[in-house]
Amino acid sequence: MVAVLKTVFVRLGERGFESHPLRFKEQGGKLKIHEYQAKALFAQYGIPVPRSKVASTPAGAGDIAVEIGDKVVIKAQVYAGGRGKAGGIKIVNNPKEAERAASQLIGARLVTHQTGAEGVPVSKVLVEEASNVARELYLSILVDGTSHLPVMMASEVGGMDIEEVAQSTPEKIFRSYIDPAIGFQPFQGRKLAYGMNFDGAQIGEATRLMTNLYKLFVDKDCSLAEINPLVVTADGRLLALDAKLNFDDNALYRHKDIQELQDKEQEEPLEIQARDWGIYNYVKMDGNIGCMVNGAGLAMAVNDLIQHCGGRAANFLDIGTLNNTERVVNSFRMFVADPRTKAVLVNIFGGMARVDVIARGIVEAYQQMDTLFPVVIRLAGTNLEEGQRILADSGISFIRANDFYDGARKVVEAAKGAMK
Amino acid sequence: MSILVDDSTRLLVQGITGSEGSFHTQRCIEYGTKVVAGVTPGKGGSKHLGVPVFNTIEKAMAETGANASLMFVPPAFAADGILEAIDAGMPLIVCITEGIPVLDMVKVHRYLKGKSTRLIGPNCPGVMSPGKCKAGIMVGEIHVPGNVGVVSRSGTLTYEVVSQLTSLGIGQSTCVGIGGDALPGSTFVDILKLFQADEDTKAVVLIGEIGGTMEQEAAEFISHNMTKPVVAFVAGSTAPPGKRMGHAGAIITGSAGKASEKIKALSRAGVAIAPTPAEIGFTTNKVLERV
Numbered sequence: 001m002v003a004v005l006k007t008v009f010v011r012l013g014e015r016g017f018e019s020h021p022l023r024f025k026e027q028g029g030k031l032k033i034h035e036y037q038a039k040a041l042f043a044q045y046g047i048p049v050p051r052s053k054v055a056s057t058p059a060g061a062g063d064i065a066v067e068i069g070d071k072v073v074i075k076a077q078v079y080a081g082g083r084g085k086a087g088g089i090k091i092v093n094n095p096k097e098a099e100r101a102a103s104q105l106i107g108a109r110l111v112t113h114q115t116g117a118e119g120v121p122v123s124k125v126l127v128e129e130a131s132n133v134a135r136e137l138y139l140s141i142l143v144d145g146t147s148h149l150p151v152m153m154a155s156e157v158g159g160m161d162i163e164e165v166a167q168s169t170p171e172k173i174f175r176s177y178i179d180p181a182i183g184f185q186p187f188q189g190r191k192l193a194y195g196m197n198f199d200g201a202q203i204g205e206a207t208r209l210m211t212n213l214y215k216l217f218v219d220k221d222c223s224l225a226e227i228n229p230l231v232v233t234a235d236g237r238l239l240a241l242d243a244k245l246n247f248d249d250n251a252l253y254r255h256k257d258i259q260e261l262q263d264k265e266q267e268e269p270l271e272i273q274a275r276d277w278g279i280y281n282y283v284k285m286d287g288n289i290g291c292m293v294n295g296a297g298l299a300m301a302v303n304d305l306i307q308h309c310g311g312r313a314a315n316f317l318d319i320g321t322l323n324n325t326e327r328v329v330n331s332f333r334m335f336v337a338d339p340r341t342k343a344v345l346v347n348i349f350g351g352m353a354r355v356d357v358i359a360r361g362i363v364e365a366y367q368q369m370d371t372l373f374p375v376v377i378r379l380a381g382t383n384l385e386e387g388q389r390i391l392a393d394s395g396i397s398f399i400r401a402n403d404f405y406d407g408a409r410k411v412v413e414a415a416k417g418a419m420k
Numbered sequence: 421m422s423i424l425v426d427d428s429t430r431l432l433v434q435g436i437t438g439s440e441g442s443f444h445t446q447r448c449i450e451y452g453t454k455v456v457a458g459v460t461p462g463k464g465g466s467k468h469l470g471v472p473v474f475n476t477i478e479k480a481m482a483e484t485g486a487n488a489s490l491m492f493v494p495p496a497f498a499a500d501g502i503l504e505a506i507d508a509g510m511p512l513i514v515c516i517t518e519g520i521p522v523l524d525m526v527k528v529h530r531y532l533k534g535k536s537t538r539l540i541g542p543n544c545p546g547v548m549s550p551g552k553c554k555a556g557i558m559v560g561e562i563h564v565p566g567n568v569g570v571v572s573r574s575g576t577l578t579y580e581v582v583s584q585l586t587s588l589g590i591g592q593s594t595c596v597g598i599g600g601d602a603l604p605g606s607t608f609v610d611i612l613k614l615f616q617a618d619e620d621t622k623a624v625v626l627i628g629e630i631g632g633t634m635e636q637e638a639a640e641f642i643s644h645n646m647t648k649p650v651v652a653f654v655a656g657s658t659a660p661p662g663k664r665m666g667h668a669g670a671i672i673t674g675s676a677g678k679a680s681e682k683i684k685a686l687s688r689a690g691v692a693i694a695p696t697p698a699e700i701g702f703t704t705n706k707v708l709e710r711v
Contacts, residue, residue: 030664030671114662143522145632145669148529148603180526221523249664251521253496281666285658296600296666297574297629300655301697304679307658308696316659318666349576349583351545352440352557381559381579404580405698 030223031247033261034077036126038243045216047209047227049240052128061102064127065095074101077124079266081244082112088122091130098127121265131239136229137196138162139210141178141217150178150217152210154192158229184214205238220258221251270315270338277330281320287312289415290335290344290373292328294319294353302347305405311412314340321352328361329368336369343374343415347407350381359387363394374399374414378407422549422594423569423614423621424512424540425488429553432457432477432486432510434493434501437468440516441492444557445469448490451554456484477508488512490546490555498542499524506537514555515541515605525603532605539605543667545575545597556597558582566591568704569615571608572627573600573634573669577655577697581627584701590708593621600629600667608638616646622711623649625704626691628682630656631670635682643689649711651704652686653694654679 036054043049051068054077055061065072076088083089088110090101102125109119136158144151155173157165166173174195176188189207198206209230217225226244233239252259264272274282281296285303289311293299296318303313317334319327335341348358359379365371378401379387391398399414401407431448435441436458446469449455455471457480464475474480477489489510493501498517505513506528520542532539540547546556550563558575562583568590572578578597585592596611598604608626615621624646628635635654642650656665657679664671675681687693694703 143526143603145602145634146637148526150523150526180523180530218523221521223522248522250495250519251523254521283660283663283665285660293576295574295576296670297572297577297627297655298580300629300659300665300670301574301577301580301653303658304655305696305698313658316663316665349559349579351559351576351579352444380583381562381576403698405696408698 030249031252031258031262032079032266033245033247033258034079034124034263035075035243036077036124037261038245039240041216041220041245042240042243045212047212047216047240048238049243050129050131052126054124054126055102056106056124058099058103058106061125061127062095062099065092065098068127068129070094071130072098073128073130074098074105075126075128076105076110076122077126078110078120078122079263080110080112080114080120082114083110086110086112088112102127123265131231131241132234133231133241134234135232137231138165138228139213139230140224140226140228141214141222142224144177147177150180150214152176152178152184152188152192152214154196156196158231162228178214184211186211202232202236202238209238220245220255221248222246223248270334273337274317274334277333278327279317279319279330279334281316281318282334283316285313285315287314288340288342289313289411290338290341291315292317292319292331292344292346294321294348294350294358298347298349302345302404302408305408306345306412309408309412311408311415314338319353323354323357325357325361325364328358329365332362332365332369332371335373336371341373342418343376343411345407345411346375346377347404348379348381350379350383350387354383355379355381355387356383356390359390363390363396366394366396373418376401376407376411376414378402378404421618421620422552423611423618424538424547424594424596425549425553425555427552429488429555430454430456430484430486431553431555432459432480432484432489433471434459434477434489434491434505436460436471436473436492437463438492442469444492445471447560448554451560453553453555457486477504477510481508481510486510488555489514491515491517493517495519495521499528502528502539503531506531506535510537513537513539513605514544514546515539516544516546516557517541518543520601522602525601528605529603540596541599541601541605543601544599544604545578547594547596549594550592558595558597562586563595564591567593567620567622568708569593569618569621569624570595570627571611571615571624572597573629573667574627574655575600577627580697581625581653581700584698585625585704588701588705590701590704593618600669602632602669604669608634609641612638612641612646612650616648621648623651623704623708625700626650626652627700628652628654629667629670630654630659630665630679630682631667631677633676636676636685639685639689639691642686642691649707650691651694651700651707652691653697653700654682654686655697
C-alpha cells in the first residue's frame with residue numbers, strides 16, 4: 001500500500017501536476033441533493049452533525065426553533081453554493097425571529113454567484129442549532145482523474161472556497177490517496193488529522209469521521225463528499241456544519257434511494273422536460289438556435305461553430321446512439337416547447353446512430369407538429385443514401401447543408417432572417 | 421506500421437450476441453478485421469455471424485489466439501468484463517460501453533496496475549488502422565491509409581475530422597478514440613507516446629474537449645518529448661461552467677477545465693490550433709506542407 005501510494009506521488013511529481021491546485025476535480029457527478037438530505041445520510045453513517053430539522057412553512061420553522069432552543073440558524077435549502085453571502089443563511093435569537101427569517105426565504109428566489117440572475121426557488125429551510133465554533137476546517141473526498149484513485153483532502157483552513165486555499169496556501173492542503181482494494185486506513189486518517197492540527201482525543205475522533213465519510217462515499221457512489229466547514233466546537237467536539245454530496249449519474253441505477261431525493265424544482269425546467277422525454281444529454285444555453293446532434297464532442301463543436309458564424313445556440317443536445325425515431329421527434333418537441341427557437345440545425349454524422357432512422361424521425365416530427373422555424377439539415381455517415389432518399393421522398397421543406405460549416409453558416413443566416 | 425491494431429490483430433468481441441455487438445461485429449468483419457472469437461456467458465459452443473462463441477475469455481484466447489478484445493457489454497456488467505479480460509492476459513481491450521460507474525473504473529485501474537494490458541475507452545468509438553483493422557464502431561469508408569495519427573476524446577467529431585482529412589487526400593496511420601469518460605484507460609499522453617515511436621506516423625491530430633487536465637498533460641509531453649508536429653482542436657469553447665456536456669468527463673469545474681486554458685497550454689507547446697472544428701483538416705494540411 002505504502003509503495004503504491006509512493007509511486008503515485010512520484011508519477012504525479014514527474015508530470016508536474018501534484019502542485020497544480022486545479023487538478024483535483026470532481027469526476028462524473030451531476031445529481032445533487034439538499035444539505036438536509038446529505039446531513040441525514042451523514043447521521044446514518046455516524047458523522048456528527050448539529051441537531052436540525054427541515055421546515056417548508058414559516059410556522060413550522062418557528063415550532064422547530066421552540067424544540068431545538070432559542071438561538072438557531074435558518075438555512076435556505078438550494079442546490080447552489082454561495083448561500084451565506086447571498087443572504088440565504090440567517091442566525092436568529094428566538095422562535096419568533098426564526099419564523100420571520102423563514103418567511104423571508106420560503107417562496108422567494110435566492111440569487112447567488114452560482115445561479116443566474118433569475119436565482120433558484122427556496123421551498124424549504126433547515127432549522128439548525130447554532131454551534132459555538134472554535135475552529136473551521138475542510139474535508140472532502142473525490143476521485144482524482146490522474147491517479148484514478150479516491151483522494152481525501154483535508155485542510156485546517158475551512159469555510160472558504162478550497163480552490164482559493166489551493167492557490168494562496170497550497171501547503172495547508174493535505175491529501176491521502178485511497179487504495180480501493182483495502183479502503184481508507186487509520187494511518188491516513190492520522191496523517192490528515194495531524195495536518196489539520198488536531199491533537200489528543202480529536203485525532204481518533206477525526207479518523208473515525210473520515211473512515212465513515214469514505215464508507216458513505218463508496219456505498220452511495222458519490223462523485224463528491226464535502227464538509228466545508230467541518231468545525232470544532234468551543235467544547236472540543238467535531239461537527240459537520242455543512243454537508244455537500246453529489247452523485248455519479250452512471251451509478252444511479254443501483255441507488256433508487258438517492259434517485260428519489262432529487263428536487264426537480266432546483267433544476268432548469270427545459271432540462272427537466274428533456275429528461276422526461278428521454279433526452280438525457282440536453283443543456284440549456286443562452287441563444288436562439290435549436291441544435292440536434294449525435295455525439296457530445298460533435299454537439300459541443302457545432303455550438304462553437306455557430307458562435308463562430310455569429311449566432312448563439314439555444315441548447316446542447318446529444319441524441320446519443322439509441323436507434324429509434326422517438327428521440328428525434330422529442331428533440332423537435334423540445335424546439336417547439338422552447339419559445340426562443342428561431343431556427344434549428346440538425347447535424348448527424350452516423351456511426352452507431354443510423355442516418356436513415358434519424359431521417360425517418362425528422363419526417364415523423366414534421367407530421368406531428370407545426371414547425372414554425374426554418375430547419376437546416378446536414379447528414380453524413382452510416383446509411384446516408386437511404387436517409388437522403390427518405391427526406392427527399394417525404395416532400396418536407398428544409399434547408400440542406402453540405403457539410404458541417406455550411407450547416408452552421410446557413411442556420412445562423414436562417415435565425416437572423418426569422419428575427420426580422 | 422500503425423499503432424495498437426493492424427493486420428496481425430485477432431479480435432475477440434465481448435457481448436457479440438447483443439444487438440449493438442452483432443451490428444458492429446458484422447461491420448468489422450466486412451471491413452476485413454479478423455474477428456476470431458466472441459464471448460457471451462451461457463452461449464459458449466455456438467456460432468454467431470460465423471464466429472465461434474465462448475463462455476469465458478480465457479478459453480476463447482486459448483483456442484483462437486485472440487490478442488485484442490472489443491467490448492459491447494452493458495454498463496452494469498462492463499467493469500467485470502474488463503477485469504475478466506485483464507485477468508486472462510488480453511494485451512489490448514477496447515471498451516465501447518458508455519455509462520460505467522466511476523468507482524467501478526477505479527477498481528479496473530487498480531487491477532490494471534502492474535499488468536501488461538492496455539485499455540482504450542470506455543465510452544469510445546474504438547481504434548482503426550485504415551486498410552488493416554477496424555476494432556470499433558467508426559464508419560469504415562471515410563478512412564484511408566496514410567501517415568497522420570488521430571487521437572480524440574470524441575466519437576462523431578472524430579468522424580468529422582477524419583472525413584475532412586480524407587477529402588484533402590490526407591490518410592491516417594491509426595485513429596484512436598480514447599473516449600469521453602472521466603477515467604479513461606489510456607490518455608492523450610499514452611497514445612502520443614505510441615505515435616511518436618511509430619515510423620509511419622508523420623503528424624498527429626489531437627481532438628480534446630472541456631473538463632479535466634488531459635490536454636494540459638499532453639501539452640507538457642509534447643513540448644518535452646515530441647518531435648512530430650501536432651494539430652489540435654478543443655471542443656466546448658461555448659460550454660457553460662458546471663454543466664456536464666454529454667460526456668461524463670466534459671464538465672468545467674475549475675479554470676483548468678475550460679477550452680481556452682487547454683488551447684493556451686497546447687499552443688505554448690508549439691501545437692497548431694485549428695480555429696474552428698471545420699478547419700482541422702485544413703490546418704493539418706498546412707502543417708504537413710511545412711514538414
